[in-house]
Amino acid sequence: METLKITILTQENGEEVIKEYEYTGNLNIPVTTLLEKVNHGNNTKIHYSSSCLQGLCGSCAMLINGWPKLACKTFVNEEVMTKYFHKITIEPLSKFPVIKDLIIDRSKIYENMKEAQQWLDEKAKINPEHIPFEYEVSQCLMCGCCLESCPNYNGEDNFMGVVLPVSSSKITAQETSDEKLKLHKQIHKKHFYNGCVKSLVCQDVCPMEIPTQRAISQMNYKSVWHLFHLFNRQEK
Amino acid sequence: MDTKNVLVIGAGLSGLTCSVKLAENGNNVRLFSPSPSERSQSVMAMGGINAALNNKGQDDSTSQHYTDTINGGQEINNHKAVKKLTDDAPEIIEWLDSIGTSFTRDENGNIDQRYFGGQKKQRTAYAGARTGKQVLTAINTMLRKYEHENLVKRYIGWRFLSLILNDMSECVGAVLINEFTEEIQSFEADCVVIATGGMNKVFGKISGSLQNDAGTTARLLQQEIQLANLEMIQFHPTTIKTPVKSMLITEAARGEGGRLYTIKDGEKWYFMEEWYPELGALMPRDVVSRSIYKVCNQLNLGINGENIVYLDVSFLPEETVKVKLDEVYEVCTQYLNLDPTVDPIPVYPGIHYFMGGILTDDAHKTSIKNLYAIGECSAQYHGANRLGGNSLLGAIHGGYIAAEEINRQTVTSSNNNEIIRKELEKQMEKYAQWKDNQTSEYTSSYTVEEELASIMNNAMGIYRDEETLREAMGQLEQLENEKIYSHESYYEYVLIKSLIHLSKAFLISAINRKESRGAHQRIEYPEKSDKYRKTTVIQEKNNEMIVSFNDTDEKMGW
Ligand SMILES: Cc1cc2nc3c(=O)[nH]c(=O)nc-3n(C[C@H](O)[C@H](O)[C@H](O)COP(=O)(O)OP(=O)(O)OC[C@H]3O[C@@H](n4cnc5c(N)ncnc54)[C@H](O)[C@@H]3O)c2cc1C
Ligand code: SF4
Ligand code: SF4
Ligand code: FES
Numbered sequence: 012m013e014t015l016k017i018t019i020l021t022q023e024n025g026e027e028v029i030k031e032y033e034y035t036g037n038l039n040i041p042v043t044t045l046l047e048k049v050n051h052g053n054n055t056k057i058h059y060s061s062s063c064l065q066g067l068c069g070s071c072a073m074l075i076n077g078w079p080k081l082a083c084k085t086f087v088n089e090e091v092m093t094k095y096f097h098k099i100t101i102e103p104l105s106k107f108p109v110i111k112d113l114i115i116d117r118s119k120i121y122e123n124m125k126e127a128q129q130w131l132d133e134k135a136k137i138n139p140e141h142i143p144f145e146y147e148v149s150q151c152l153m154c155g156c157c158l159e160s161c162p163n164y165n166g167e168d169n170f171m172g173v174v175l176p177v178s179s180s181k182i183t184a185q186e187t188s189d190e191k192l193k194l195h196k197q198i199h200k201k202h203f204y205n206g207c208v209k210s211l212v213c214q215d216v217c218p219m220e221i222p223t224q225r226a227i228s229q230m231n232y233k234s235v236w237h238l239f240h241l242f243n244r245q246e247k
Numbered sequence: 248m249d250t251k252n253v254l255v256i257g258a259g260l261s262g263l264t265c266s267v268k269l270a271e272n273g274n275n276v277r278l279f280s281p282s283p284s285e286r287s288q289s290v291m292a293m294g295g296i297n298a299a300l301n302n303k304g305q306d307d308s309t310s311q312h313y314t315d316t317i318n319g320g321q322e323i324n325n326h327k328a329v330k331k332l333t334d335d336a337p338e339i340i341e342w343l344d345s346i347g348t349s350f351t352r353d354e355n356g357n358i359d360q361r362y363f364g365g366q367k368k369q370r371t372a373y374a375g376a377r378t379g380k381q382v383l384t385a386i387n388t389m390l391r392k393y394e395h396e397n398l399v400k401r402y403i404g405w406r407f408l409s410l411i412l413n414d415m416s417e418c419v420g421a422v423l424i425n426e427f428t429e430e431i432q433s434f435e436a437d438c439v440v441i442a443t444g445g446m447n448k449v450f451g452k453i454s455g456s457l458q459n460d461a462g463t464t465a466r467l468l469q470q471e472i473q474l475a476n477l478e479m480i481q482f483h484p485t486t487i488k489t490p491v492k493s494m495l496i497t498e499a500a501r502g503e504g505g506r507l508y509t510i511k512d513g514e515k516w517y518f519m520e521e522w523y524p525e526l527g528a529l530m531p532r533d534v535v536s537r538s539i540y541k542v543c544n545q546l547n548l549g550i551n552g553e554n555i556v557y558l559d560v561s562f563l564p565e566e567t568v569k570v571k572l573d574e575v576y577e578v579c580t581q582y583l584n585l586d587p588t589v590d591p592i593p594v595y596p597g598i599h600y601f602m603g604g605i606l607t608d609d610a611h612k613t614s615i616k617n618l619y620a621i622g623e624c625s626a627q628y629h630g631a632n633r634l635g636g637n638s639l640l641g642a643i644h645g646g647y648i649a650a651e652e653i654n655r656q657t658v659t660s661s662n663n664n665e666i667i668r669k670e671l672e673k674q675m676e677k678y679a680q681w682k683d684n685q686t687s688e689y690t691s692s693y694t695v696e697e698e699l700a701s702i703m704n705n706a707m708g709i710y711r712d713e714e715t716l717r718e719a720m721g722q723l724e725q726l727e728n729e730k731i732y733s734h735e736s737y738y739e740y741v742l743i744k745s746l747i748h749l750s751k752a753f754l755i756s757a758i759n760r761k762e763s764r765g766a767h768q769r770i771e772y773p774e775k776s777d778k779y780r781k782t783t784v785i786q787e788k789n790n791e792m793i794v795s796f797n798d799t800d801e802k803m804g805w
Contacts, residue, residue, distance in 0.1 A: 039584065040490045051693050056734035058427065062286040062456045064491050065578070067380070070286045083491070084581070110404070111427045118403065121283065130392040135347035139356045146349040146375050149384040153285050182388070185347045 013038065015091060017049060019057055020102040022109045030057065038091070042082035042101065043071050046113075059113040066218065069152025072159075073113050074102040079156035081218045104159045106166050120153055123171045127198045128191075129178045135185040145181045148226055150219040157213035157223065163206050170206030173213040173223045175199070180226040183233060196234035203227075204235055249658050250274050254421055254434055256407050256463065257442030259287035260379070260639060261622025263386045264646025265440050270393035272654050277434060279405040279423055281458055284387050288444050288456035288623075289642065292379030293497065293574065294363065295371035296343075296643075297636035298336035302357045307368040309333045316637060319365045319531075320602075320630020321765040322780055323476070327800050328609035328627040332637075332644050339643055340372055348385040350374050363635040364498060365531050371636040376574055379639060404428075406738055407463040410439065410470050410618065411663070411670045417616040419663045422674050426738045431678060433671040437658045438617045440649050441467070445601045445623040448742075449750055450707075451700030452492035453598045454483065464605060464624055465745035468752055473614040473786045475626040476603035478757040478767045481633055482709055484535035485558050486597030489582035493597040496558060498635065500575050500592075501528040503567055505560040507539070508591075509548045518542055518556075533632055533765060536596035540709045543595070550593065557591035596709060600638060602629040602766065603756070606784055611649040612803040614786070619652070621645030626782075630799075631765025681737055689732035692743050698726060699743070703750055707757060712770040716758045723751050752792055756783050759794045 015038065019030040032049045040048070043061050050056055060070040064083045071082040076095050091099050107115040157173045158164045164172040176199065183195050207227065214223040251274045255262045258280035266276045280287070301307040312333040317324055340358065344350060351373055353359040363371040374381035393399040404425050411420040411433065420435040446461035447453050468474055485496040485507075501507075507528045508515045519538055520527040528535065539556050543549035550557060560568050560575070565588045569576050572587075579587045605620035607613055607627050613620050622642040629637065706719035727747050733740035760783055762776040763769050781796035 037490060044491050050734075051691075054687060054691050054693075054732075054734070056736060056739075060282060060286075062282065062288070062458045063291050064452075064457065065291075065494060065582075067291050067377075068286045068456070070282060086581075114427065117283070121401075125391055125395045128395070130388050130395075131347055132392075134345045137344065137347075139352045142349050142352060145347075146377075146381065149349055149381050150377065151384075153283065178388075181347070 013097060015045075015087065016098045017045070018098070018100045019112070020100060021112050038088045040087055042073075042075055042085050042087060042099070045087050045099075046082070046101070057113065058111040069154030069218075072104060072152075072154035072156050072218070074100075074104060074159070076100050079104060079159040079216055081154065081156075084218065104155050106159050106164065107155060115155075117153065117155055119166050120155060120158070120174060123175070123202070124178065127171060127175055127179070127202055128194065129175075129182055131182060131186055132191045133187040136187050137185070141184050144222075144225065145184065147221055148177045148181045151177050151221060152219060154218065156216045156218060160212045160216045162210055162212070163208060168206070169202050171202040173207075173227065175203045176226040176230040177221055177223060180229045183230070199230050199234040204231060251437040251653055251656070251658055252435070253277070253438045253440060253653060254279065254436045255440045255442060256280075256421065256423075257287075257444060257622065257624070258284045258401070259289040259442060259444055259622060259642065260383055260386065261642035261646045262440070262442030263383065263390055264643045265442065265621055265650050266399050266646075267386060267390050267393065268647055268650030269653060270390070270396075270398040272650070273398070274653065276393075276399045277402060277436075278399055279402045279407070281404060281406055281426060283403055284383060286456070286458060287383070288459055289383050289639070290377075290380040291456065292639050293376050294499075295361065295373030295378045295636045296340070296382070296639040297363070297366070297370050297634065298340045298372060298640065299333065299368070299370055300337050300340060300358060300360060300372065302353070302360050303369040305368045307370055309336065311368065312336065312366075312370060315366045316628070316634060317630070319632050319634040319637075320628075321632060321775070322630065323764065323782060323799055324630035325609055325627040325782075325799050331609060331648065332628055332641060335644055335647065336640055339640065339647070343382055343385060343643075346385045346389050348374060348382050350381075362502070364529075365634045382639065382643075406460075407441075407443065407466065408674055408741070409466055409670060410472075410615070411435075411667050412470065412615070413661075413663060413666050415616075416471075418618040420667055422670055424738055426736075429678070429737055431671070431674055433667050435663060435667055438619060438653050438656070440653075441605060441613075441618070441620040441624055442622045442646070443624045446604065446749070448696075449699070449746055449753065450598050450703055451697070454486060454493050454495045455599070459623075460742055461746060461749060462742045465742075465749035467605060468749055468785075468787055469745060471787055472618070473606040473784050474604060474752060475606035475782050475784050476631070476756070477753045477785060478707075478711075478760055478783060479602035479629075479631050479765060480598055480707060481532065481600040481602060481766050482536040482596040483599035484532055484539060484596050485592075485594040486599070487578070487583060487592060487594055491582060494578055494582060495599065496575055496578070496592060496594060497572075498532075500558060500560055500572055503560070503571060504563055505558055507535075507556055507558055507594075509542050509550060509556045511548055516548070532635075536709055537768065539594075539596055554595045555593040556595070558594045559591040560587050561589055561591060598704075600633055602626065602631065602633050603783075606782070608801065608803045610652045610803075611645055612652065612805065614803060616805045619649040621649050631767060678737055681740055685732060685735070687732050689730040692731050692733040692739050695726060695729060695731055695743055699723075699747060699750060702726070703753065707753060710768045710770050711757050713758055716754050720751060720754050723747055723754070752785050752787075755792050755794060756785050759783065
C-alpha cells in the first residue's frame with residue numbers, strides 16, 4: 012500500500028508551526044477524513060472545522076497544496092497521486108487570523124457585511140424571473156475561498172471582496188426603499204468597484220460555482236455605469 | 248412591556264428565528280454557537296417545508312395538515328402544539344417569502360408545492376434543491392440588521408456548559424465555554440433558549456451535522472431538566488455508507504421511480520412491490536425501513552449477506568438521474584465511486600432525526616422556569632414519527648412561539664450575583680481538576696466515542712428488545728468507569744462523559760415503553776397499546792433516572 016506524506020503548516024502565537032505525519036491506507040477519501048485518520052492514528056488532535064462533510068456548509072475551506080478548497084470535497088487520490096507525488100500540504104486560509112491549527116477566524120467577513128448594511132429595510136420585492144439568479148447567490152457559504160484567491164483582497168483596506176456584490180446583487184434587486192438603494196450604490200463604489208481588477212479568479216475557485224462575474228457586473232451597472240449613461244444623456 | 252435579556256444557544260434556523268423575533272420587539276439577545284449559522288445542520292435540509300397554502304387547487308387545509316401530522320406521529324404529539332404549528336404554517340411561509348427567500352415558483356408565479364411522504368396533498372414548499380440553505384440565508388440577512396443595531400450580539404466558538412439555577416430551581420443564566428481558547432464565562436439572563444439541534448453525536452457519524460454534539464441536552468439532563476420520547480429516533484430508509492459518514496439518498500429517488508430489490512434464488516426480488524403492490528417503495532419511511540430490515544435480518548437476504556439492499560435508478564432515463572436527481576448522482580459518484588446510471592446503489596436505513604429531546608409544552612417552556620427549548624433539540628410536535636418537511640417548519644415555529652412567550656413574560660429583578668459567581672467557580676474548579684489529571688495513558692476519547700456509538704447503534708436499531716437494551720446498559724456502565732484522555736481538549740472531555748450518561752437515558756426510555764409505535768418497535772411487544780398513548784418523560788433525580796408517562800398536552804405550569 013502506498014504511503015502519503017502529510018505536512019500541516021500553521022501558526023501558534025504568531026510563529027510558524029510544521030507538523031508532519033504519514034498515512035498508509037485507503038486513499039479514496041476526502042481531506043477531512045484524512046485529518047480524522049491522522050488524529051485517530053496518532054492519538055493526537057489537529058484542530059479543524061467541519062460540519063456537514065458534504066460540501067454544503069463551508070466550514071472546512073483550507074489551503075490544500077496551495078489551493079483554497081473545501082476539504083470534505085477534495086479527494087486525496089486525485090489531488091496527490093496525479094500532481095503532487097504522494098505529498099499533501101494542508102494550511103489554514105492565509106488571509107484570516109488563525110484560531111487554532113486549521114481553524115480560522117472569519118469574523119472580518121461578517122463585520123464587513125454589517126458595515127455594508129447587507130439587509131432589507133422593506134418587504135422583499137419578488138420577481139419570479141429573478142429567482143434563479145437570486146437562488147444562486149444565496150448559496151454563498153461565507154467560506155472565504157474567493158477572498159483567499161483574490162489578488163486585491165487583504166482584509167485591511169476598504170475593499171471587501173466579491174462576497175459583497177454576491178450579497179448586494181440580491182438585496183438591491185429585492186429592496187424597495189429608494190434611500191437604501193442609493194446607499195447600496197455608494198457602498199458598492201466605495202468597498203468594491205474601485206478595488207476589483209476583474210481577474211475572475213473568484214468565480215473559478217468558488218466551491219458553489221456562484222456566478223460572481225454576473226453579480227459584479229450587475230452591481231457595477233446599477234452603481235456606476237448606470238450613472239454614466241444618465242450623465243451622458245444629460246450632456247447631449 | 249419590559250425588554251428582556253435573553254441567551255439563545257444554537258444558531259440554526261430555530262435559534263435565528265427566535266433571535267430575530269426577540270430583537271423585533273426590542274429585547275437584547277446574546278446568540279451563541281460553535282460556528283456561524285452557515286455551518287448549521289439547517290443548511291443541509293433539501294426537500295422542503297410544509298404548509299397548507301393550498302396553491303395546487305387540491306382543497307388542502309390546515310386541519311388536514313394537522314390530521315396528517317398527528318397520524319404520522321401516532322398520536323403522541325402534543326396536540327395543542329401541532330394545532331398552532333399547522334395553523335401558523337401559511338403565515339410562516341408568507342414571512343419567509345417577504346424577507347426574500349427564493350422559493351421555487353410554479354407557472355403562475357405562486358410558490359410551488361410538492362408531494363412528500365405521509366401526506367396526500369402537495370403541501371411541501373421548496374427552494375430548488377436547497378430549501379434549508381435558502382431560508383437560512385434570508386433569516387440570517389434579516390438578523391444582521393439587529394446585530395448592527397446591537398440588539399443581537401453573536402458569540403462564535405462557544406458551547407454550552409451549564410445552566411445557572413437559583414434556589415427555586417429557576418434559570419437565571421448559563422455558563423459557556425469557548426471550545427478553542429477554553430475561556431469559561433458566565434452570562435446572566437432573564438431567559439435562556441436552547442436551540443442546539445439533534446443529538447447526532449451519540450450515534451457517531453449519522454446523516455446530519457457533526458456540530459450537533461448532543462452535549463447541551465446531556466448536561467441539561469444532569470441538571471434535572473426533563474427530557475421526552477428519547478426512544479423515538481427516525482431512520483431514513485435509504486442511506487449509504489461512505490468512507491466519510493452515512494449519507495442520505497433522498498426520497499425523490501423513489502419518487503422518480505427508483506426500485507428497491509435484493510437477490511433471491513439468483514434473481515432480482517422487488518420485495519416492496521410484492522409486499523405493498525399499491526405504493527411499493529414509496530410507503531411511509533418507517534414501513535420501508537422495517538421492510539429492508541426484515542429482508543436483511545429475518546430473511547437473511549441482504550446483498551452478499553450484508554445489511555444492504557439495492558436502490559436501482561439505473562433504468563431511468565440518464566437525464567432524470569443526472570438532472571432531477573443531480574444530488575444523488577453527485578453523492579454516488581463522489582463518495583461511492585459508483586455511477587448510478589449504470590449500477591444499483593447499496594442502501595440501508597440510517598438514523599436521521601430525533602423526535603425526542605428536551606420536553607416542552609405548546610409554549611416551548613421546559614420543566615425549568617425561564618428556560619425554553621426550540622427546534623430539533625426539543626420535543627413536542629412530532630410524536631413517534633416526523634413527517635418530511637415538518638421539521639424546518641417546527642424549527643421556525645418554535646422560534647416564533649418562544650419569542651412571543653418571552654415578550655409576554657414579566658421579569659422579576661433579583662440579585663443573582665452570588666449564585667452566578669458560585670456556578671462559575673464550580674465550573675472553573677472542574678476545569679482545574681481535569682487539567683491536573685490528564686495523561687495520554689488513559690483511554691483515548693476517540694476510542695470511547697466509537698465504542699459509545701457502536702453500543703447505541705446496536706441497541707437502538709429499528710427493532711429493540713429488552714435483553715439487548717439491558718446488555719447495552721451494562722456496557723455503558725463499564726464505559727463510564729473508563730479514564731479518558733481527551734487530547735488537551737476540556738470540552739471534548741466534558742462532552743464524552745455527559746454523552747455516556749445521556750445514552751443511558753435513551754436506553755431506559757426504550758426499555759420502559761413496552762409497545763411498538765412509530766419509530767419505536769419492540770420485538771416482545773409488537774402491538775401499539777393505548778396505555779402508552781403518552782409522552783415518555785425521563786428525569787434524573789439524585790443520580791437516579793425516573794421515567795413517567797405523561798399526558799401529551801401537559802402544561803409546564805409556569
Ligand atoms: C440531510 C438532511 C436533510 C434534511 N431535510 C429536511 C427537509 O427537507 N425538510 C425538513 O423539514 N427537515 C429536514 N431535515 C431536518 C432539519 O434540517 C433539522 O431538523 C432542522 O434544520 C433543525 O434546525 P435547528 O435550528 O433545530 O438546529 P440546527 O440547524 O441543527 O442548528 C443547531 C445549532 O446549535 C449549535 N450547537 C450544537 N451543539 C451545540 C452546543 N453544544 N452548544 C452550543 N451550540 C451548539 C449548532 O452549531 C447550530 O448553530 C434534514 C436534515 C438532514 C440532516
Ligand atoms: S474578479 Fe475582482 S473580486 Fe474577483 S478575484 Fe478578481 S479582483 Fe477579486
Ligand atoms: S462567493 Fe463562493 S467562494 Fe466566496 S465565500 Fe461565497 S461560496 Fe465561498
Ligand atoms: S464540512 Fe461542510 S463544506 Fe466541508
